[in-house]
Amino acid sequence: MSETAATSSSVPSGETTITSRPPWWRHAVTYQVYPRSFADGDGNGVGDIPGITSRLPYLRDLGVDAIWISPFYTSPQHDHGYDVADYCDIDPLFGTLTDADALVARAHELGLRLIVDLVPNHTSSEHPWFRAALAAAPGSPERARYMFREGRGPNGDEPPNNWASVFGGSAWTRVPDGQWYLHLFDSSQPDLDWRNPEVGDMFEGVLRFWLDRGVDGFRVDVAHGLVKEASLRDQVLPQGERPQSGVDVNGPAADEVVDQPMWDQPEVHDIYRRWRRVLEEYPGDRMLVAEAWAQTAEALARYVRADEMHQAFNFAWLQAPWSASAFAKVISGTLEELLPVAAAPTWVLSNHDVVRHVTRYGGGAVGLARGRAATLAMLALPGSAYVYQGEELGLEQVEVAPEDRQDPTWLRTRNTDHPEVGRDGCRVPIPWSGSKPPYGFGADGSEPWLPQPDSWAPLTVEAETGDPDSTLEFYRRALAARREHAGAELGETVELFDLGGAAAGAGDGADVLAFRRDDLTVIVNCGTTPVELPAGEVVIASQPLTGTTLPPNASVWLH
Template sequence: MALNDPTPTGAEWWRHAVTYQVYVRSFADSDGDGVGDLPGITSRLPYLRDLGVDALWITPFYTSPQHDHGYDVADYCDVDPLFGTLADADTLVATAHDLGLKVIVDLVPNHSSNEHAWFQAALAAGPGSPERARYIFRDSPADRPGEPPNNWLSVFGGPAWTQVPDGQWYLHLFDSTQPDFDWRNPEVGEMFVDVLRFWLDRGVDGFRVDVAHGMVKEDGLRDQVVGEGEELGSGAPINEEHSMVERTLRDEPMWDQPEVHDVYRRWRTVLDEYDGDRMMVAEAWTQTPESMARFVRPDEMHQSFNFAWLLAPWSAKAFADVITGTLEAIAPVGASPTWVLSNHDVVRHTTRYGGGERGLARARAATMAMLALPGSSYLYQGEELGLEQVDVEPEFRQDPSWFRTGEVGRDGCRVPVPWSGDTPPYGFGPGTEQPWLPQPLDWKAMHVEAQAADPDSTLAFYRSALAARRTFATTGSDDVEILDSGSPEVLLFRRGPVTVAVNCGSEPVALPPGELLLASGPVVADLPPDTAAWLAG
């Protein structure tokens, strides 16, 4: 660890980085067991360098019973044997740095696995013990014996409380195998500072903080108040229905409490001790842009995912509103915006935009708009191949939300990446068997090897867009001017030397003046529907 002179504000690597999300189970398998792993990721790092990204974010690879695919952590300072060893993690970080890539790891502080040593000790110690005080254990209400402590529901469906044999209940805002920590207990905070230092000392460049808005609950754990026409629920978009609907303002005593910001102020002081501009990005499903901005005040997080961009429908007005609202919200705190269209929890945006050729055309156009905006962009593995959501057959589904609710869940965006070959597993790993989630039989033309040989492929488009972005990403203005396009169906904005046009309508429109730098699809004289263009001047 070393403390160097601080980087001038505005020049930190993360402010304009393009970060590629690696879903560890589904990126690359080195040993043929059908599950991705750390050596597999390391072997594919040159691909990410050549793609043109700046960093990779890796989903949890810690020791875990895998009830929620690693988001149920049993040991925060070790690697699950399914994914490799600590030595493999060290090799991955070192190799990435040699290739000029930063490494962001996932931190899961809201809850642990029920197999974590602390929770096992809590079950053994009994009511009122210091061990139980690390989690949220409560008795049934005096006026409702035998019932849960309040009316909260799990994000994954059903009650957010599970009763243990001695009669007490523990809170789990997610699966019953994921008990929530009590962040009002100082022991919890001390433990996670140690976890931060453990990974910072091993060289990681940052942390993606899971459920960053959820760690502290409203004191007293009162019932959630439901308005007329509303239903109980968390509002977290984990499935197709929720991922396409903007959250509405509602009573949420389990989310976004003021005290959570004290946690991040403390963490920020830890990260600031280390050189290399170490960073944190919040997964915070907040209800307003203003609430999102509170996470990125100068002494807290460095970034917060801008889910408003992901949730926006295919609409010029919707895109313009998100751009304006985001920049206005973060301006008072001096933060840089982030933009994201897909991740491991939501339906892939090619499918959200309609699927097929139209969905892919819109996905490429929306990506161009995103990459032109100031701040950083986050890509999800496989989107550079134009992959769509897969309809995973029920017998193969593994998402815990599927088992708790019967809803399709998130497996469809987590199907392993195809790399080469004519049949599954398409080079995902050695052998000839389907991986942990089966790949479609018609992906022969979608894999990396096929697209790398096609200059008109989506992979070629991403490589061109990321290369072009590098010419203005850090030197272009951080201001965006929304221009009058003359049509409500055309998004037109200028950032520094680049003008961006996105035709969200159904008819071709005239290109704005300027030299055409790049387009998301074929352009002759006019800008076709579902197409975007970058122009100089």
């Protein structure tokens, strides 16, 4: 499929006029569903596919265009579904293939597109391929599907190189016959060897399996990690530094470019060219979006060249602090780097791997105000936006007690010199109704898999619905305003400008982001003093306005 869909209409002369419209994903707002924490349909304390299906009308009414569902495949759940044992079946914890088919059908009936998560960097250690590899001898075809290597040092007792796991500790685990296997994440997630053609063939089959069932796209997990530097050499580290994974799943990566022989190798792009050809065989503008933690905007742009991925997550927006100058830098840098490849930008503030943005922006009333303001700015930018479940309720990061934490990041590091709290705090099941846990999450009030705070009663969908001051109603208004005023009909050029001298980075407490898209003007006050607004009709503001000034920690759209 081309990146425009042609439609024809008859005109009085009898000729045919061809008009083009952009594919749906180019300007979509996509809502991420973390299935075990969204809605529990069977009352066992864990969210599932029937629960998601039952809540699809809520998502339609919220005003999103698509949903992305984190993995629901057969899995031992050591990493909550990102350790896949069967890519072509549903884990009984979440339902059945029949449930998945019903979900796809119902989503399409409601006008929602469906994106599923694909995890190609590694399988579960319980995948049939890895079980066969452990049962086979070193050098066998079964082991060649993974990254098995001999160790270093006397008797091969040391790992093959100094690479670290993203989840802490070494990236290598030894098996009884003495060989080691690579796992850039948990030891239950052995990395595949994508230089083996069997791996590529298997995943083409997986793509076709789900495309044939009607899914509209794939979010590709660890898209930058599939191919490693062939030599598997040591990572070069500054003197005195310990090995690092190069990816920080709990927040921003370091600004400096570091040596990463395990990530972002040139050969990875051949994989996505093959996948793109597969998707183009199917109707309906099927799409691929990359979770690629590239170190530079230029490197990220390579993933969205015309014959590769359709989109890549713009983590620079998520990583930016509450600062007009930082936001302006991300906007200009993103658009500049994507221009040569004519790709659509993406904007995201939170997901299942990072601290929720209300908390990152300071928490409490200030963090919430800033979160709404940043959301309004994001929704005015060209391209597509991704919303993480619960952010429309204003949820903050939860402080999960150590005894309740389940993230492998915490489990692997809790007894080390560098413990990581893990990601459980952004994955707590969201509240739907009622005044105490489980807030309508489950069918019969069963205890959720992670405890919910007692303070969430005012933040349920039920409590916020109809309250004009609530974050939920703000999101509904903002998404409606985007459809009417900031959609595909606007140009994709963004003009950053100074607001009467109170520009981004100016003194006297002023820190203001101002940009235009055609006749839409967006102002974000990241400073500490009110700023005078230019003339124009207010379309929507992130908080009530008094007179013609924009208060701190607020944003506004003007015509």
